[in-house]
Amino acid sequence: MARGNKEILAKLEQIVGQEYVSNEEANLIPYSWDLTWAEPRMPDYVVMPKTVTEIQRILRLANHQKIPVIPYVNATNIGGLCVPEEGGIIMDLKRMDQIIKIDPETCYAVIEPGVSHAQLSAALKATNPQWEGVEFSKGFEFGWGVHPASASVLAMAINHGIGHLNGRLGINSQLLSSMEVVLPTAEVVKIGSCAYSDSWHSFLPLPRMDGLFTGWMGTTGIVTKLGLWIFPIRPYRDVLTIAAASAKDITKYMVHWRHYSLCDEVTAVSWWLAQIPITFPYKDKPKDAPEFFSYTVISGWTEEELEYKRKMWKKVVQEEKARGTQLIDFEYPEEAKRGRTELPSRIVGSTKNYSKSCGGGLAWPGTFAPCKSWPILYEKWKEIYIRHGLSPATRFTDYQGAHYGMLRCMTPFDKRKPESVKAARDAMVECVRAGIPLGMLPYKPPVEYMNELNAAADAGYVYLMTKIKDMLDPNNIMNPGKLGVR
């Protein structure tokens, strides 16, 4: 069965060639849903451009015909971001999969949207930091998050995805250096140092126009090239673990430990998230089990450096214990340790840890929140989740110091049952509603979360967001419906 209309199909075929366009439902259905509870919505076409020029021509056509365009690579965002709210053209960017440059001296890479984590990590590992031919160490890395190896680095980074270096360096969108964008109206623009030369090393000291395309969920343009900072792999790594009796206790420990800026990452997971897979439906935690488990990854250039960090960590733990923080010693399982020190990992990045056997659904209230709110929100979320029969599989992760961190709750649910889907959606929307007044902001938000955000937002903020969207995308063709304002 075919969708759309033949004339538009023919025009798309003229642009990219027949084999890279389809309007057959058989080819469209995988693009109609994702892991989440987003209602399936069929696109009318899928098109796979290879070049910027092809993207421009598709966007001109889409503007002329007022057809929505949804940028897409792998749709593993866990936010329904690529589900076409109003049908239209899925622009699958997988064919644009070139690593254009890795500069081992200035330490940045330039990639296209189709470059996967697997591809970039393999290339970076094979490139050594150097200066004028003198190599300093082996391999580079970027912030590898929790996602499949096939996921797009670019899409993850411009949508504020997390990485394993976020304790040391911040989230991945803080590590971007330049970009090339095709605007919704088809003009190509360069932002950052690449606008002036072939060096893609920095946005600064220019106006931060990259902000028009990061966190906008593909509603303001298509980023076709991205410069990102890369970092030498430190040869020594270790994982240190501690558990706690409560969210309050684990937060006290995390805030104290990250004060010294000595770790690559510090994360805590509730008992329910520590289960593999997450218990579904909800079941009680054993009374004697800790409420939270935490790991922190430390790295160094020498064993001595690592040992110093271990020593400092022990000092923090001892001091916290001495002041009554209920911390409990525990050892990380070997496989989990490997997963944390040998990233990116297809095991850590897969969904087996979350929804192995429960019916295929996976979503989250994934948010950035001030650390002060973590324990308060955890208790609220826990009550909401248990009331909906779901496990409060919560995670706290520090982002680069004292400012903010991730608060999210991985939520498996059973897609076979409408009541299970509804319970998951209702619980998560309620969590978001509860969190916004406490400073919590969802990232990669589904439409339902955007509606909550917009309802609570400063009127001027929504006005400006709408104005920018209207200015850049006058026909509202770019991923319409996702911002909740157009």
Place this chain on the structure above:
Amino acid sequence: MALELKNTSLKELAKLYDYISMCTHCGNCKYGYEWGKTANFAAMLCVQGDKYHFDSYRGSRGKSAIAKGLLSNKLQWSDAVSHVLFTCTGCGACQQMCETDIKPYILRMFEALRYEAWKQNVAIPEGIKKWSSTIGVNHNPYLEKHENRLDWLPSSIRSSLPKKAEYIYFAGCTASYRQKNVALATVKLLQKLKVDFTVSEDEWCCASPLLRTGQYDLAKEFVEHNKSLPDKYGASGFITTCAGCYRTLSRDYKMDPPEGYTDKFGKMEGVKVIHTIQLIEEMLNKGEIEFTGSFNNTVTYHDPCHLGRHAEVYEAPRNVLKAIPGVNLVEMYRNRKFSYCCGAGGGVRGGFADYSLETSAKRVREAESTGASVLTSTCPFCWRNLTDAIEMTKSPLKMVDIVEILEPIVKRK
């Protein structure tokens, strides 16, 4: 959004509904990847996705989306659905990468989808329909007469074979009718090594092409026939040189679902199934083989999907190759569990000849990049497809089966 089971008329597929539902749509299946202290691997492994690009074709996620769509009535059957289903070679790379509970059922899901497709008014590839219409009579998918099945076997050897033996050499259709060189080298090798074997006068297709293309009903008679052969020859096992036969006899005849089809055909019990390469490795380990010559070549080994990912036999062929004097074994980037299919399997060679050959040409180019002069494997079906690609691309590579390397240069100690 729920994907409820609404179309229960798709009986074989509906049986797998709970497992299909375990696919989270994460996309781990779409790309081969390994990273760690000793590994650094990233490559596209899905030959179908490599060719047809869209997510429907890429890994198991697309096919599970189609299965879910059909079962929940969100998708109707069409020729486009059929094209997605029948252009998959069933290589198992997506299953290798998957980490969720659908994993063991992925290949079974593909075959169940094809089973259902035969019952719909959709385009089944003509090439597959053609051999399927005669296989019941000919007992092979090559449209050849059954009575000619043993033509590959010289009468001198045929007359020397015992009526009863420990093993039946199960040559399979490809070696019997096409790659007779492989079948002949195998019997000569087995005789030199004094293996107690015979060749059946009445071997039928193992049913691999039928099972892989979802033709369960037709397959039944074949499985039952071949299962009766060991008793007839007093044999306790089958030896195969075909990876497809090996997978079918050792898995489909003997294992419960999802690995095998004992749910449909009963279990072949008490019969050992061994690939020639495993037998050789076993004999080498026991010190029963002496090399009388050498094979002075740089060789690269192609893992057949049916022996590799389907049956996890990766090291035996390599151990044998390493034992051969003169062999310099070099690996392709995509090897073992991360191997790249030759493009012939799953009915694709018969159904989509050009795409199949295009795929094998990619593999040949990868083999060339190793610097090897010889490309070897352990499957006559791979042999055929890779040889065709070597000829088409005018590659300097020479294709030989490992048994062809071994046969002239070994004897029993």
